[in-house]
Amino acid sequence: MMHYRVARFHSFLTLLFLLTASFILFAQTVPTDDESIKSGEQLFKTNCYTCHRVKQKWTGPALAGYETRVPSIAWTIEWVKNSAKLIASGDEYANKIFKEYNNSQMTAFTNLKDDQILDILAYIETEAKRQDNPPPPPGENVAGGGAGVPSAYLNLIIIGMFVILLLLLVILVLIVNALKKFLNQRDLSEEDKDVVDSPYTAGSIMRSPGFIFVVVFVVSAVAFKTVIDGLYSIGVQQGYAPKQPIAFSHKIHAGVNEVDCKYCHTGVLKGKQANIPSANICMNCHTYIQQGTITGTGEIAKIYAAVGYDPATGQYSGKQKPIEWIRIHNLPDLAYFNHAQHVNVGNIECQTCHGPIQEMDVVKQYSLLTMGWCIDCHRKTNVNTKDNAYYDKLEQLHKAAKGQKAAMKVEDIGGLECAKCHY
């Protein structure tokens, strides 16, 4: 009897809970304020953009007008949090679109809060109404990096000028000889003969100590410069682009398919390392993007081998072997570089340091990565003080000392101190 009552009480509580829960869900409306739309845009870009566009069909459906198709807003929230669960529950619409998209699994976003999802929906609805503006040409916001005029060009220019000078010299000597012959055939006064047959012939000049000195000087100067340049570039790996174990292309992923760098390089906002994605991240998409239509070289099979996945059965064998990516950028151990400091705090684009990665089929080291390169940027770049209370005081102090207009550069916050970059 007692147990029965407790059980009844429990089911009553559950019912009450479900009722309030569904009430809360039904009461949810998509916000329209700018704040929500802005936060929604950010969330959409980081979570959904890999598979969805608002007005274009992508891996998933174009989301514009979703509200006219889905059963309810509450349904949408549930779907985003865990679409697989909704499909498994037998929900009619969920199963319909799942089939329509060849049983592609949408990622589950259990970590997103309800109001975050509502913000995303707010962004989708606003974006759907917006008139299309042509997108800016790619590469516009990509700042240049690297080192001014590459010294290789300077050397080429110098060598070129040297060759031209030599040619001129040879031509002049030829002209002089021809003129001499011509003049000697004529009757000339003694005085003129002296001038024409002056002892300075091409041969005598070349044998003169002065000429030899000049030649030796030029040759040793060039040799010296080459050696010094070589010394400065010891360890410099600019342009290094090794062949990777899987022909992974940033152009296909970050370029054509516009996958956010942070989707794969998950460390950039949080820590020192950007991280190379594990094969599990590849599987988020390549479970269903099986045969590449681009090359069809079986590269995807290498991902399956790495995670022990059999595409025929959809089963994991449990046998894994990591993909051995070859590291491209590598500072010596004595130097400390932190991605979060630059990307998150400093607000610097990846491309400023890594170049147009989204256009590269094979990644190459774009910048010098020397100490001079770091220091040069710290001298030139303003600290990003926006929305950063920590810098407000520093900036006030800086302006008080150097005048109201003085921009605070990284060097002003200690960016040239040896200990900041060296352990």
Ligand code: HEC
């Ligand atoms: C890994 C790819 C992927 C990601 C990431 C993804 N989706 Fe989806 N989404 C899909 C696919 C594929 C479908 C089609 C249904 C299916 O096959 O499961 C879909 C369907 C939907 C639908 C139903 C649309 C309709 O018109 O019926 C909504 C809404 C949706 N996604 C919202 C989102 C939101 C919001 C996010 C980000 C928080 C997101 N999706 C992230 C792949 C993805």
Ligand code: HEC
């Ligand atoms: C789909 C996942 C994915 C995306 C998206 C992606 N990357 Fe990568 N990235 C990788 C993988 C895998 C490697 C290692 C293989 C290689 O070097 O190509 C890599 C390597 C790199 C490297 C070289 C690392 C080293 O060894 O020094 C840089 C730099 C880089 N990515 C920058 C970017 C930038 C910038 C973006 C955005 C424009 C981006 N990546 C987007 C997966 C991704």
Ligand code: HEC
């Ligand atoms: C956000 C989704 C997504 C992720 C994550 C992703 N890919 Fe891809 N990948 C694609 C798409 C889309 C294509 C282009 C398919 C096509 O058009 O044929 C592709 C193509 C490829 C190809 C070319 C296939 C061919 O035809 O040879 C390779 C190789 C590849 N991906 C490797 C990887 C690796 C390795 C990872 C993990 C580091 C990864 N991908 C992560 C979406 C993704």
Ligand code: HEC
């Ligand atoms: C201020 C310059 C700078 C910016 C901005 C920057 N990087 Fe790097 N990146 C470096 C340097 C320097 C290294 C070598 C670090 C080392 O060897 O410790 C590196 C290494 C890497 C590596 C390989 C090693 C690792 O840390 O895992 C990847 C991947 C990478 N960067 C991706 C990115 C992505 C993605 C972004 C943008 C979100 C980005 N980087 C922004 C300078 C930068």
Ligand code: HEC
């Ligand atoms: C493209 C410009 C750029 C390049 C290149 C660059 N940095 Fe920076 N760095 C910045 C900016 C901007 C900040 C300030 C970030 C902030 O607000 O804390 C910074 C800050 C730092 C700090 C913290 C300084 C402090 O006083 O708190 C260290 C350490 C650092 N960088 C190391 C490096 C190293 C090592 C390299 C070269 C491998 C490098 N940086 C290359 C722009 C750059």
Ligand code: HEC
């Ligand atoms: C903004 C960051 C930064 C600052 C500040 C900095 N360094 Fe460096 N330093 C580096 C990096 C990065 C390297 C590695 C460069 C390379 O491998 O070409 C390096 C290399 C060196 C080397 C060469 C080591 C070798 O193996 O050849 C010495 C010595 C050195 N630094 C001393 C100093 C001293 C002394 C100071 C202070 C006056 C200083 N550094 C300040 C980033 C910095």
